[in-house]
Amino acid sequence: MLIADDAIISRKLILKSAQDFRKEIIKAKTGRETIEKFKENPDIDLKLIDVQMPDMKGYDPKIEIRELNRDVIIITQSAFGLSGDREKALQAGSNDYITKPIEK
Numbered sequence: 806m807l808i809a810d811d812a813i814i815s816r817k818l819i820l821k822s823a824q825d826f827r828k829e830i831i832k833a834k835t836g837r838e839t840i841e842k843f844k845e846n847p848d849i850d851l852k853l854i855d856v857q858m859p860d861m862k863g864y865d866p867k868i869e870i871r872e873l874n875r876d877v878i879i880i881t882q883s884a885f886g887l888s889g890d891r892e893k894a895l896q897a898g899s900n901d902y903i904t905k906p907i908e909k
Contacts, residue, residue, distance in 0.1 A: 807831045807846070809839040809854040809866070810882070819853060819882075819907060827851075836861025843870050849877060856883040856890065864897030871898030882907060 806827040810816045811834050823830055831846055833839040836858040843849060858866055867879055881894035884905040891902040 807833060807839065807842055807849045807852045807854075809833040809836075809842075809852065809858060811835065811855065811857070811859050812884075815855065815882075815884070815905060822907060823853075835859050836866040839866045840869055840873075843873065843877075847874070852877055852879045854879065854881055856881055856885070856894070864893060867894070867897045867899055 806823060806829065808816060808819050808823065808830060809832075810819065816832055820830060820832070831842050831849065833842045837860050839854060839858065843852065852870065854867060856864075867881065870877065870879065879899045881897075881899040881902045882905055883890055883902070894902040
């Protein structure tokens with residue numbers, strides 16, 4: 806599982822929830838780092854990525870990862886939950902969209 810979020814508190818909360826069902830969790834703080842970690846670990850089967858990542862525009866990391874792997878599950882997360890965000894996430898290649906705080 807790859808968790809991509811630039812906010813340390815969000816990463817910690819997600820890690821705490823994910824530890825119960827994932828044995829390996831890889832963390833990334835930026836869009837570029839997310840893509841690099843994904844390329845280094847092609848067996849990742851679940852990717853949880855924040856909408857707003859530093860150094861890349863909104864959905865660009867998701868689009869690039871989807872081009873690398875059509876089968877990986879991408880779940881977009883957002884603290885804001887604005888109208889239309891879910892649709893944008895799905896159009897960018899996400900499988901689903903959830904809002905923070907993420908409940909176990």
